[in-house]
Amino acid sequence: MGLEAREELKNQELDDLALVWSHMVASTDSLVLKWTLDMSITDIIHRHGEPMTLSQVGASLPVPCGNYDILRRLMRYLVHMKLLRAQGDDLYHLTSASQFILVDDAKSLVPFARLIQQGDVEGRCQALCCLLEAKGATSAFETVKGEDMWSHAAKNAEHNKLFNVAMACDARLVTPALIDGCRDIFQGIKSLVDVGGGTGTASRGIAKAFPHIKCSILDLPHVVETIPDYPDVERVAGDMFSFIPRNDAVMMMKILHDWDDEDCVKILNRCKEAIPKEGGKVIIVDIVLDIDEGHEITRTRYAFDVIMMISTGGKERTEKEWRKLLLNAGFSQCEITLINALQFAIIASP
Structure with a gap:
């Protein structure tokens, strides 16, 4: 040599x-x-x-x-x-x-950082190892706490507040990116329900950008009771697995990645029931793993797949997995758009 x-x-x-x-x-x-x-x-x-x-x-x-x-x-x-x-x-x-790490900045990610940083790293690592063998628990969180994250949040006001504030700070970043990158998809929509919309950051942003759209939020009762009374956004307490109110469009921002494929199909079936067969839209804002892989943000997208494994038992999906999921739920059209965010806009039609 x-x-x-x-x-x-x-x-x-x-x-x-x-x-x-x-x-x-x-x-x-x-x-x-x-x-x-x-x-x-x-x-x-x-x-x-x-x-x-x-x-x-x-x-x-x-x-x-x-x-x-x-x-x-x-x-x-x-x-x-x-x-x-x-x-x-x-x-x-x-x-x-x-x-992004200034507490009072409009683009602050500090609450999300606090949410990710909480808990014992070694304990979560051990829980991940246990998940390889466990058949009952669906997430590392459930393995450690003995209950899923949603049940824990319903009983723990401090964790519920931390989670909702973190989701709101992320929505403040994602919503303008969605509006700027996909303005045309909101044309022709007269009503929209934000499923799992938390404290209303995304739906209020859309209502402000598109005054012709009547916006509402569907979320669990313990979340809805924390939402201020906004004049431009209606609040609806309920479970998306049981019922989604009828609207021209259903939006789910960072929701489906919380669930496995079987549960996602159930949720998407409810979405399909809620929108018109002609012109109805489901607007999904979530990560797509294998698009735009050359960007530095790709590592964060893959990291979130592990975070979902730990926290909810959900997953981030590839383009192929998204298209298969939507097809299994009866959607014939799917358009994926890159926006200036960690997530993508996935527009599905019956």
């Missing part, structure tokens, strides 16, 4: 080693992000209105800073994560990504 070939093998080995190490220490990113949110690092700099020195950040923390070397090293890691930008050795700027 020539010198050049041996050098190439060495470089490949180093690349492989770096890949494995990056996965091994990936939990550090989550740990530092949690610390960043707990200490309000980005919010402190944002409120200051201009870049801050290390000493200024330390003096503004919610707890006394007694070790500036530790703070400097953590700030350095945030720069490596591209959540901050350093100027010289001692001046820190926000980046364009920082807006």
